[in-house]
Amino acid sequence: xxxxxxxxxxxxxxxxxxxxxxxxxxxxxxxxxxxxxxxxxxxxxxxxxxxxxxxxxxxxxxxxxxxxxxxxxxxxxxxxxxxxxxxxxxxxxxxxxxxxxxxxxxxxxxxxxxxxxxxxxxxxxxxxxxxxxxxxxxxxxxxxxxxxxxxxxxxxxxxxxxxxxxxxxxxxxxxxxxxxxxxxxxxxxxxxxxxxxxxxxxxxxxxxxxxxxxxxxxxxxxxxxxxxxxxxxxxxxxxxxxxxxxxxxxxxxxxxxxxxxxxxxxxxxxxxxxxxxxxxxxxxxxxxxxxxxxxxxxxxxxxxxxxxxxxxxxxxxxxxxxxxxxxxxxxxxxxxxxxxxxxxxxxxxxxxxxxxxxxxxxxxxxxxxxxxxxxxxxxxxxxxxxxxxxxxxxxxxxxxxxxxxxxxxxxxxxxxxxxxxxxxxxxxxxxxxxxxxxxxxxxxxxxxxxxxxxxxxxxxxxxxxxxxxxxxxxxxxxxxxxxxxxxxxxxxxxxxxxxxxxxxxxxxxxxxxxxxxxxxxxxxxxxxxxxxxxxxxxxxxxxxxxxxxxxxxxxxxxxxxxxxxxxxxxxxxxxxxxxxxxxxxxxxxxxxxxxxxxxxxxxxxxxxxxxxxxxxxxxxxxxxxxxxxxxxxxxxxxxxxxxxxxxxxxxxxxxxxxxxxxxxxxxxxxxxxxxxxxxxxxxxxxxx
Numbered sequence: 216x217x218x219x220x221x222x223x224x225x226x227x228x229x230x231x232x233x234x235x236x237x238x239x240x241x242x243x244x245x246x247x248x249x250x251x252x253x254x255x256x257x258x259x260x261x262x263x264x265x266x267x268x269x270x271x272x273x274x275x276x277x278x279x280x281x282x283x284x285x286x287x288x289x290x291x292x293x294x295x296x297x298x299x300x301x302x303x304x305x306x307x308x309x310x311x312x313x314x315x316x317x318x319x320x321x322x323x324x325x326x327x328x329x330x331x332x333x334x335x336x337x338x339x340x341x342x343x344x345x346x347x348x349x350x351x352x353x354x355x356x357x358x359x360x361x362x363x364x365x366x367x368x369x370x371x372x373x374x375x376x377x378x379x380x381x382x383x384x385x386x387x388x389x390x391x392x393x394x395x396x397x398x399x400x401x402x403x404x405x406x407x408x409x410x411x412x413x414x415x416x417x418x419x420x421x422x423x424x425x426x427x428x429x430x431x432x433x434x435x436x437x438x439x440x441x442x443x444x445x446x447x448x449x450x451x452x453x454x455x456x457x458x459x460x461x462x463x464x465x466x467x468x469x470x471x472x473x474x475x476x477x478x479x480x481x482x483x484x485x486x487x488x489x490x491x492x493x494x495x496x497x498x499x500x501x502x503x504x505x506x507x508x509x510x511x512x513x514x515x516x517x518x519x520x521x522x523x524x525x526x527x528x529x530x531x532x533x534x535x536x537x538x539x540x541x542x543x544x545x546x547x548x549x550x551x552x553x554x555x556x557x558x559x560x561x562x563x564x565x566x567x568x569x570x571x572x573x574x575x576x577x578x579x580x581x582x583x584x585x586x587x588x589x590x591x592x593x594x595x596x597x598x599x600x601x602x603x604x605x606x607x608x609x610x611x612x613x614x615x616x617x618x619x620x621x622x623x624x625x626x627x628x629x630x631x632x633x634x635x636x637x638x639x640x641x642x643x644x645x646x647x648x649x650x651x652x653x654x655x656x657x658x659x660x661x662x663x664x665x666x667x668x669x670x671x672x673x674x675x676x677x678x679x680x681x682x683x684x685x686x687x688x689x690x691x692x693x694x695x696x697x698x699x700x701x702x703x704x705x706x707x708x709x710x711x712x713x714x715x716x717x718x719x720x721x722x723x724x725x726x727x728x729x730x731x732x733x734x735x736x737x738x739x740x741x742x743x744x745x746x747x748x749x750x751x752x753x754x755x756x757x758x759x760x761x762x763x764x765x766x767x768x769x770x771x772x773x774x775x776x777x778x779x780x781x782x783x784x785x786x787x788x789x790x791x792x793x794x795x796x797x798x799x800x801x802x803x804x805x806x807x808x809x810x811x812x813x814x815x816x817x818x819x820x821x822x823x824x825x826x827x828x829x830x831x832x833x834x835x836x837x838x839x840x841x842x843x844x845x846x847x848x849x850x851x852x853x854x855x856x857x858x859x860x861x862x863x864x865x866x867x868x869x870x871x872x873x874x875x876x877x878x879x880x881x882x883x884x885x886x887x888x889x890x891x892x893x894x895x896x897x898x899x900x901x902x903x
Contacts, residue, residue: 220246220255227262240266257287264296273303278360281394285367288387291317291329297394298336308421309393311337315418316390319383356396364396371405382412400429400436407439416446424723431724434463434474438481440722450488450661451718457485458664459725488660507859510542510582516855521759531759534815535856537768540760541582545575552597566604568597573647576654577703578764580710581860583658591655598648605644606636614675617645618683630691639693642680646695649673650704657711664729667715670708677701699765702745706769709738709776716783727787736780742773763812771810775821778803782828794832801828808849816857819849823870830896836880837891843877846870873897 227242243263250256260283267276280297283290294317301310314336318325325333356364371388374381389406396402403426410419423440426433437460444453464470464478513535521531548571555564575582587593602609606624611617625638653669656662677696684692694700716731749766753759781800789796804825811818826842850870876897883889 236266253286276300360395364392367392382409400426419443513539536760541579548572607645663715702769739773739776746770774807797832847874
């Protein structure tokens with residue numbers, strides 16, 4: 216550093232010490248005019264960045280810190296100041312990415328003071344809500360910044376292509392390029408690729424989402440998002456992201472070699488997901504280990520004395536009956552499945568496994584879990600065994616083709632030929648096998664299209680059969696044509712539809728091209744009409760688990776689905792200050808909560824969604840505060856059975872934050888800061 220540079224820098228430091236930050240900034244600028252070595256440039260740019268931070272000129276601070284880091288990427292003060300600039304701009308995702316990048320620096324650079332400053336920065340990010348990328352950050356970029364960003368991008372690409380690849384170095388280059396040109400979708404996409412390679416999947420996901428927001432037709436960004444979602448285990452959204460990438464690639468008249476390679480990679484990823492599935496691995500969480508499992512906890516508290524008080528609804532209106540019945544069926548089916556023995560070309564086993572497992576899932580699909588690594592392989596063997604024994608219709612590809620085959624079998628052999636291979640058992644085994652295959656696609660491989668097509672085929676065939684054989688005694692035609700079985704299938708189907716719609720909504724700039732939204736509404740309304748035809752009175756022949764699972768629960772879930780329909784409709788398109796759809800959503804969530812037993816976690820979720828709709832429609836505290844109290848009460852009421860379920864565990868944090876929020880509101884009301892007419896929306900709900 217030359218004498219004149221040193222003198223001007225010290226003058227700037229003196230002004231800085233007097234809190235004359237603008238004068239200090241200018242003095243450091245004078246010094247820069249004489250500086251030529253990278254060390255001096257790094258120091259002076261860093262000092263100017265700090266002055267800008269204190270002047271709250273955060274955009275200028277961002278550029279000054281970037282210049283310091285271009286001169287010396289190892290300057291951790293520069294990274295801290297760059298992140299602080301993003302924090303001041305409320306660009307919190309980028310601030311978090313920069314703090315985390317700096318914290319990955321070699322240990323010899325991370326002294327205790329610097330590390331503490333960086334970790335405090337991350338805490339400051341967490342203390343704020345995360346907004347989307349603001350438009351003002353991408354409105355205009357100077358030609359000089361854009362040109363320099365391209366140079367940094369090329370340097371980053373070279374590091375990715377080096378042997379071995381230097382993903383950390385490339386990530387650094389792309390981060391600095393983004394600071395200079397935040398309008399570039401390519402830079403975001405490239406950094407997402409590095410993030411995936413470094414297993415920083417949450418950061419890669421954010422980068423890919425921003426790239427898509429900047430350019431919705433960028434197929435590579437959709438592919439990067441899909442890869443990141445695999446890393447964060449958000450499998451339903453993964454298929455949607457890869458599917459969108461494939462749609463965009465297929466829409467191109469010709470593919471470049473790079474795009475052809477990308478398409479092959481996307482197709483391979485989709486196939487890999489279908490083969491593996493999320494649940495193929497062994498599930499070993501608290502929910503499946505006795506005594507934490509919901510069915511184990513339910514067995515300890517279920518009221519077996521309900522028979523003495525059948526007329527008193529409260530004595531049997533409990534989720535304990537439902538989950539316990541479902542588990543007993545599932546357990547029996549799995550035991551039957553593992554009793555299968557093969558010797559050469561011959562097999563001996565139990566032919567009730569598929570019936571028992573499908574009964575379990577139509578009763579309550581939450582009972583499904585895998586605790587053995589060979590489950591899917593064993594199920595495949597059992598499926599072949601039972602379909603062979605029943606001579607099931609493996610060649611059926613649609614409801615119509617299945618009906619044709621069923622009629623041919625019925626004409627040839629009747630409903631029951633006495634050898635357990637008549638039309639009834641062939642039809643039942645085929646439909647139940649289709650149903651289980653749909654569930655595995657839906658909740659395992661997350662192949663949404665395949666799952667929903669199968670559900671639709673099953674429902675269509677059952678309805679065709681109910682009309683075709685309406686005069687055939689139920690015992691002869693089989694239980695799959697009973698309205699209760701149909702409702703059990705439709706219950707799982709509508710949950711899959713809602714999940715598919717939610718996954719699509721979570722992706723930026725993705726229209727509802729499959730038409731999930733109207734399908735949710737149509738199926739929900741149909742289910743409510745069907746439920747009205749069921750018997751809801753518990754008796755010696757109709758036990759609580761059956762009445763609840765095939766009458767009350769289908770209606771409760773259908774009402775919840777209608778709430779989801781109206782809230783999704785509002786999200787997709789609504790006029791300013793028009794909250795009619797949100798009010799409709801809240802009305803259906805109320806009905807859903809009234810139908811679920813008080814000890815079921817689904818009731819808590821219905822209250823939560825009602826509260827969310829009320830908040831977003833601008834309801835005052837006189838409406839939302841009692842709902843907050845009800846949410847807390849409901850969360851406690853479900854713990855005896857559902858405390859460790861996968862659903863409750865994943866949303867408990869959201870519930871707790873709202874319960875704490877209610878305490879803060881009550882304190883603010885007591886202090887006179889708020890009143891019951893105040894309209895308050897929690898920050899952490901704004902981001903949802």
